[in-house]
Amino acid sequence: MQTVRRFGRAGLDLLEDRECLRLLGTVPVGRVVFTRGGLPAVRVVRFRVDEDSIVFAADDSEEGIRAALRGDVVAFEADDLDAGHTEGWTVTAVGHLSVVPPEEALVLAPSEPGRQLIRLDVESLSGHRLLV
Template structure:
């Protein structure tokens, strides 16, 4: 059941290495950002890009920006599952959210940005960077 040449976890899922995790993060344009806001957990989809090992996304909303301004711990997840083959994978990034305010970084991120998955909003947008503390991934099948 799986690739015996690669490490597995206690459930038998294949442990993805850092390069595999980064490739998966680039493969899927929309991931889910988890953060705490006003004592409640929130999970929102965001279109993201990578800058090294940091996940970055643009937002015009207030809640994600507030989490970034506060330098709160956040989690970010991407995954894929194929029910017909019972195969899939998941990558989890944990880190601290910060607002990107350096003009050179903003230009670099604007060039790497993917098209938004929702219609663009009026008004300015803000880039948020997840300063990565850990990246883990698992694969099934």
């Protein structure tokens, strides 16, 4: 069976949700986009894909934990770009944050006991592959 490719207005190859999640699993670092004091803010995080969610460690401030406890809506973006050849992909996820329970955090990050993890429950995914 041949894969049907979809193209957006700018000629970018649009990615299906499953492909977006697969690609996210191939890179270790992404960016959480949130609001701080009414202004946009971005934080770089190490993350992992856990089924249909994105999990990352809370930073040392309590800001991330408070956002997760409130269930804030944030965006998350990761990519793999080769600027020299103008190839690559980018994926953006949007959803609500939550705190990962400690017993689940031990399973997800056994090498980091006691580390507080935050989950982004993905509600919307979009991605595209850059075409030469």
